[in-house]
Each structure stands twice: as structure tokens, then as C-alpha cells.
Amino acid sequence: MEPMERSVTESVKKPKTSLAPPVDALGDDLVGRILLRLPDMASLASAALVCKSWAPVASSPAIYRNFLSLRRPPLVGFILTDHVRVPRYCPELCFISAGSGNPNLATAVADGDFFFEDIPDIDSDDEEEYYHDEWRLRGCDGGRLLLSHGWNSVDLAVYDPLERTAVFFRPPNAWRHSFHMVRYAILASETDSSFRVIGFQQWGDAFSAVFSSGSRKWVMIDSDADRHVGDDFHHIMSDGTSAGRFVYWRSDTKKVKYYKTKEKIMVLDTETMVWSVIKPPFPPGESYCIADMAEHGGLCIVSSKEQCVQLWVRNSNNEWMLKKEVLLLNKFGYLKKLRRDEWMKRVRILAVKAGYVYMEFWSIRKPHSYLLVLNLNTTKLKIFRNQSTKPYRGSAFPFFLRFPPLPATDDDNKLRGA
DSSP: OHHHHHHHHHHOOOOOOOOOOOGGGSOHHHHHHHHTTSSSHHHHHHHTTSOTTTHHHHTOHHHHHHHHHHHSOOEEEEEEEOOOOSTTSOOOEEEEEOOTTOHHHHHHHHHOOTTOTTOOOOOOOOTTTTTOOOEEEEEEETTEEEEEETTTTOEEEEEETTTTEEEEEOOOGGGTTOGGGEEEEEEEOSSSSOEEEEEEEOSSSOOEEEEETTTTEEEEOOOHHHHHTGGGGGGOOSOOEEETTEEEEEOOOOOBTTBOOOOOEEEEETTTTEEEEEOOSSOTTOEEEEEEEGGGTEEEEEEEETTEEEEEEEOTTSOEEEEEEEEHHHHOHHHHHHHHHHOOOEEEEEEEETTEEEEEEEOSSOSOEEEEEEETTTOOEEEEEEOOSSOOOSOEEEEEOOOOOOOOOHHHHHHHHO
């Protein structure tokens, strides 16, 4: 029996497994569809280096346009604040909707708690809580708000105003006696509920730390660059902003005739956890934002000079070069009319995301303003009116929905079955 059983076993044939097609056999169209599924522009730039056949596909203008349109999260609106420079005070808020004409965005506008009125109560041991017992907006990213509580900011929260859920945590004990001197920034995932909060102590023995929603713990950032840029922390007067994998803080240097201070930007690479200092190519006083644009070599600066939007990139020698200019008044006649009729003269850059620039067009004589969204690639412009009767000239945050998962295509299904 044993020989017979052995022969039967040996005669059983294993099912054939079909081999995946070689990369060269996919064709440019299918490769392009695959590349559009990558999570971010940095991944697309890396894919261009895989092989010679992928490089022209990954760098084609059509792929760039489609990739950016897929990766630009829907804009719900703008959260504006009044001008409060001292972190311990709570500014007033104003929300400007950008969701008209889109049912999903209109629902988000109607259901969203953008003034965080429904955030759960907490037991705080802030000794000076009598001064105010409110949550203060410190940052916005990936559909989440970073908030601090009370005079000394002894409590922090990351709040989802659409789901009305919050994650509560506290700063490290080392910051307990200098909470109001700590600057924060939030870096949130745009596809799930994870986030990181970065903070650094502005005065004294400067050091920085990162809080992760996964571990629910603070971890000190141990970096030589951290120690080398310690003196530059003292110039930072506001909270930070995310730009792709980077987080940055502006020094908020003002234009003063007899004070020749240079603007400095503190940047943290959240992959390497290394600090660096960037000096912009223009004098203090201009409005600008940092952007992470792989198609332009990484970190870029988008600034406004008068009513001109400028894109600055770095060349091979790490020098700033002016790559593009958009003269808003020449390009868009209705903005020139607003300038003439309503004294709208100033442009401030609020954010840059996926090739779009988010701005405010305002006047020192009028309380209302206009919110602008400029596509840098097509130079098309959308405009939203802020009809408030009080000027909001403090920090401003475009609020986006998180990315929905991209739907599977027939080509994806074919690849999985290959």
C-alpha cells in the first residue's frame, strides 16, 4: 500500500500560478494609471527613478495635473481669527464656507463644530483658570484642530469638528512652568485618524518633542540640529504649520526701517526629525507660506508682493530662484475692480496645498475681505466673500475634508488577478 499511496501523492499536480506581467509590458497608459494610485507627490517623484520607461510617464504634465487633482482634499471653508499675538489669550473665530454647490461639502459645513462648542468638558488643574476657561485654536491640519486649554495651556486636545470627537493629552512635565512659551504644530494624516503634535520650548534650554496618537506619549527629539538652532527658537512668536512631511514656524519678523533683522523659518523634517533654518529670499514683512512640492525639488516658498503671487524654488546650489509670478490684478480684472471700489489692496498667503494657493484679499479700511484659491498650474482662480463686520487679521486656517479612499479601477482589478 505504501508504494501505491506514494505514487498517488506524487501524481497530484500543483495548480499553475500565473506570473505577473513584466513592467515593460504594461504600457504607458497602464503605468500612468498605476502611478496615479501613489499616496503623495514624493512617491511619484521616486517612481520616476525606477526605470527609464517610467520616468517620462511619471513626469508628464498630464500625470501631474491628474495627480494633483486627485490629491487635493476638498475645501470646506476658512477659519479666521482676530489679531491676538499672546498665546494665552483666546481669539474670536469666524468661519467662511466654501462648500456651496457641493452636497458633501455643504453637509460638512452644516454639521461641523468649527467653534468647538461641543468638545467634552475636562477637569483641569490650571491654577489660573479663573482668567479664562476656554479652548484656544493652535493649529489645523488633515481635518483636525489642535487646541490648548486655559491660561497656561496645561491641557491639549486634537478635535475632529465633523465627528465631534477629541483626543486629550498634556505637554511634557519639563514644560510645566513655561506652557505659554511653547509653540506647537499638528501634522495629521489625511486618510485616517492618526496625527502627531510637535512642540518646542521657546525660552530657556530650548528643546523639542513630538506626541504621537499611536503611542499616546511624548518623545524628545534628540538631534544635533536641535541643539544648533536653539537660539533661533527665540525668534518664533507663533505656532507652526504643516507642509507635506515638513512642519515649519515663521519668525514673524516685521518690516522696520532701522532694524535690519532677517526673516528666519524653522523647519522640522518629520521623517528624519532634524531641524534646519531657512532664510527666505525677500526682506521681512512679506506674506508667505512654505510648500512641499516634489515637482519643484522639495521645499518651496510661495509669497505675495503687492498683488503678485511668487513661487520660489531652490537650484542645484541651494540658492532661491523665482520660478513663477502671477500678477493677480492683471490676470483677473474683477480683482482690479475690487481694489478700486472696495480698497482691497493686500494679499496674504494662508496655505499652499497640492499646487493650490489659499489667500485672503483684504483692506485696512474695510472689515470684510475675499478668500482666494489659485491653481498655480492653470492660473485659475476661485473667490469666496467674507462678509464679516469685524476684521479678522489673526491666524487663518483653510479647513479640508480628509481624503476619501480612491476607488478601484478595472486596471487595478486586472493587476490583482494577474
